[in-house]
C-alpha cells in the first residue's frame with residue numbers, strides 16, 4: 049500500500065537494527081549484561097508488603113492549578129533523591145553496591161552530584177519558560193505535559209500533576225516511596241525517569257522526552273505515514289520486553305497497570321518506549337502465594353483485566369491481558385472500544401475473536417495494512433497470541449516473557465518470508481515472467 053513507512057509493500061524500516069543486541073540477550077535487548085544478571089539474581093528475593101503504594105491514589109483526585117508565571121516564589125522546594133549510586137565506570141554507568149541497581153550516566157549529564165536526581169522549581173520554570181503554553185505537548189489523566197530543556201541541553205518531558213485536593217501528608221510519603229522504586233528501573237524500552245519534585249501544591253515528574261508521538265497517534269495516521277506491519281511487530285516486541293523486565297528483572301516485580309497504545313511513545317527510529325507509571329504498583333510476592341488486593345480498580349476502560357475487576361486481585365497477568373488488547377489494536381488499527389460502531393463491533397476484541405472463529409481474519413485487518421501472504425500469516429499468529437493473553441482466567445494467560453518469545457518467532461518467520469518474496473520478485477523480473485499475486 050502506498051504511503052506505508054517503507055513505500056509500496058510492507059518492509060521493516062528498522063530491520064536488523066536490533067540483531068546484534070538481540071543475539072546476546074534474545075529477550076531482553078534493552079539490558080546490559082551486568083544489569084541483566086544482577087536483576088535476575090535479585091528478582092523476587094524480597095517479599096513486598098501488600099501495602100505497596102499506588103501513585104494513582106495520590107494523583108487521581110486532582111485539579112489543574114492555573115498556569116503561573118511567577119518563578120521567584122519557590123525557595124523551599126522539596127527535592128526527590130534517587131537511590132545512591134557509584135558513577136563513572138568506563139561504560140558510563142555502574143551498579144550501586146547495596147541494591148544492584150544499574151544506573152547509566154544520564155544522571156551525571158545533569159551536572160548534579162553523583163547519585164542524585166534533583167530538581168528545583170526554578171529549574172523547572174526555566175526549562176518550561178514558566179510552563180509556557182508554547183511548550184505544552186500533551187494533556188493526560190496525570191496533568192499537563194511540557195517539553196523542556198535542562199541546563200545541560202537534555203530534552204525532557206515535564207509532567208505537571210493536577211493539584212491535589214486532599215493534602216494528605218501520609219500519602220505524600222507513600223508516593224515518594226513508590227517514585228523511588230520507579231527511579232530504579234532502566235530499560236531501553238521504558239521511558240527514563242529523571243526525577244520528581246514536590247513543592248507546595250505542585251507535583252512534577254521529569255522523564256525522558258520521546259519525540260515521535262504515541263502509537264495510538266500513528267495508528268490514526270496523525271503523523272502522515274502508515275505504521276506498517278513490520279513496525280507494528282517491532283512495537284509489540286519492544287513493549288513485551290519492557291513489561292517482561294518490569295515483571296521479572298527489577299528488585300521487586302512491578303505491575304504497570306495501564307498498558308495502552310497512548311502510553312507507548314515512539315522514537316524517530318520507531319523504537320517503542322512504554323510510558324506512564326502513574327498507576328504502577330509493586331507486585332506482591334507471588335512466591336509466598338500472596339496476591340495484591342486493591343481497594344480501587346485502576347486502569348483504562350477497554351484494557352482492564354476482567355478477573356482483576358471481579359476479584360480486585362492484581363497480578364502481572366493483568367498487564368498480560370492489556371497487552372493482548374494492545375496486540376488486537378495493532379492488527380486492526382481500531383480502539384479497544386469503538387462506541388460509534390454498530391453494537392456487535394463495539395468491543396473490538398470480542399468482534400475480532402468472533403471473526404477469527406468464523407475463519408474471517410482478513411476483514412479484521414487494519415485497512416491501511418497491505419494484504420500480502422506474509423502479512424496475513426503474521427497477523428493470524430499475532431491474533432492467536434492475543435487471544436491467549438485475553439483468556440478470562442489469568443492462569444491460562446502466558447507470561448510476558450512467553451509473549452516476547454512468541455512474537456520474536458513470528459517476526460523471524462515474517463522477515464524470512466518477506467526476504468523470500470523480494471528474492472522471487474527480483475528473479476521473476478529478471479526472467480521477464482509475469483508474477484501472479
Ligand SMILES: Nc1ncnc2c1ncn2[C@@H]1O[C@H](COP(=O)(O)OP(=O)(O)OP(=O)(O)O)[C@@H](O)[C@H]1O
Nearest residue numbers: 185186187188189190193205256257258310311324
Ligand atoms: N515522555 C514524553 N515525551 C514526549 N511526549 C510525552 C511524554 N509523555 C507524555 N507525552 C505527551 O503528553 C500526552 C499526555 O501524556 P500523559 O501520560 O499525561 O497522558 P495519557 O497517557 O495520554 O493519558 P492518561 O494519563 O489519562 O492515561 C501524551 O499523549 C503525549 O503526547
